[in-house]
Amino acid sequence: MRSLTWKTLESTYLHKGPWATLRTDKCEMPDGRIVPNYYVLEYPDxxxxxxxxxxxxxxxxxxxxxxxxxxxxxxxxxxxxxxxxxxxxxxxxxxxxxxxxxxxxxxxxxxxxxxxxxxxxxxxxxxxxxxxxxxxxxxxxxxxxxxxxxxxxxxxxxxxxxxxxxxxxxxxxxxxxxxxxxxx
CATH class of the missing domain: 3.90.79.10 (Nucleoside Triphosphate Pyrophosphohydrolase)
Incomplete structure (x- = not known):
């Protein structure tokens, strides 16, 4: 089976807080396509x-x-x-x-x-x-x-x-x- 994993090329933080942090990632998909702005919420476990x-x-x-x-x-x-x-x-x-x-x-x-x-x-x-x-x-x-x-x-x-x-x-x-x- 081929890889489905994306590669993170860069991350930019838009907000950092004690309960939630928001970043945008620039990613490369396995087939080479670029995802310019993938929004990710970082929460504590x-x-x-x-x-x-x-x-x-x-x-x-x-x-x-x-x-x-x-x-x-x-x-x-x-x-x-x-x-x-x-x-x-x-x-x-x-x-x-x-x-x-x-x-x-x-x-x-x-x-x-x-x-x-x-x-x-x-x-x-x-x-x-x-x-x-x-x-x-x-x-x-x-x-x-x-x-x-x-x-x-x-x-x-x-x-x-x-x-x-x-x-x-x-x-x-x-x-x-x-x-x-x-x-x-």
């Missing part, structure tokens, strides 16, 4: 988790998402800080957003949110054995409501399209497959 408490309840969070202008039902997650290990970031995010600590955090998959335009990855986890150990420790602009649900309720939320965040749906898909193969 993310983590999220399907989090189960000791009594097998799934922790969901509800928060406002301004870009989409929706109140969103989600699983816990967030940005990996600097050179933080993904599992450490996940444990930190779980504790900050929910106040729960977990016995086990298992990596289920690594996915690309949008590989056509963005550079980042999302690490999807299953966290089990959760115990409430503290109150939430939210960032200045976060307002997060935590709720507990049965696995069957979460499946119904998915069936009714009540979870709009696609990366969270992906994690739920992997977690539900894993849970089907586990004895709880």
């Amino acid at each position: 993310w983590v999220n988790a399907v989090a189960l408490t000791e009594d097998y309840k799934v922790l969901l969070i509800t928060q406002y998402r301004h870009a989409a202008e929706i109140v969103s039902l989600e699983i816990p997650g967030g940005v990996i800080d600097g050179d933080e290990a993904p599992e450490d970031a996940m444990r930190r995010e779980l504790l900050e957003e929910t106040g729960f600590a977990f016995d086990k955090v298992e990596l289920l998959s690594v996915v690309y949110p949008n590989p056509s335009t963005a550079t980042n990855k999302t690490y999807c986890y299953l966290a089990t054995g959760g115990k409430k150990v503290q109150e939430q420790s939210l960032d200045e602009l976060e307002e997060v409501v935590v709720s507990e649900h049965t696995v069957e309720e979460v499946k119904q939320f998915l069936a009714e399209n009540k979870i709009a965040q696609s990366l969270h749906c992906t994690s739920l898909f992997y977690a539900l497959m894993r849970l089907d193969n586990m004895e709880l």
